[in-house]
Amino acid sequence: GAVVSQHPSWVICKSGTSVKIECRSLDFQATTMFWYRQFPKQSLMLMATSNEGSKATYEQGVEKDKFLINHASLTLSTLTVTSAHPEDSSFYICSAVPGLAGGPNSYNEQFFGPGTRLTVL
């Protein structure tokens, strides 16, 4: 159980285009999902917290107009990289926290998707 999928697994796009990445919790509901960015040989950087039915919370230094997040249902969050540029090339990872707000998942374990490799030419 607790499987998270991401689509696509990799994408190559031209500079200036927009790319949408989907994150789905396959066998559980998640009011909270997280989006991370991972640079080569570096740690994960939290970009934003995605909350179902409300606006995402962005970390300091992350442009919310560039990285649009939509959490339209309890099993789906999307990240859209708008007007992508080569410096946006990276590995994007999502995670999901099972359970509803105030539920029994007291240690808030996150389950991770396999990641999406974005290359902007």
Added chain:
Amino acid sequence: GNSVTQMEGPVTLSEEAFLTINCTYTATGYPSLFWYVQYPGEGLQLLLKATKADDKGSNKGFEATYRKETTSFHLEKGSVQVSDSAVYFCALNLNRKLIWGLGTSLAVNP
């Protein structure tokens, strides 16, 4: 602020060697502590966790003990295998957010 410091890699060991990957943390409050593993070409997987001081997490022969007095959560395994080759991340969880170490790459040679 809250942070996690991991020993730098890469770490290269022979099969059946003893493994220690050091992890220390600074945190306000009482975090849960985690070790995640990322095998080549795969997503992050939770390896083990500990939610309070003196808890020992264990899985697949790996162990780590939550030491509040030394603010540490060192990962150990008595006898590594080639299949343990991966990148290992130490992380702490506060207020539903994970704060990550930089990761330690482990290569185990036959």
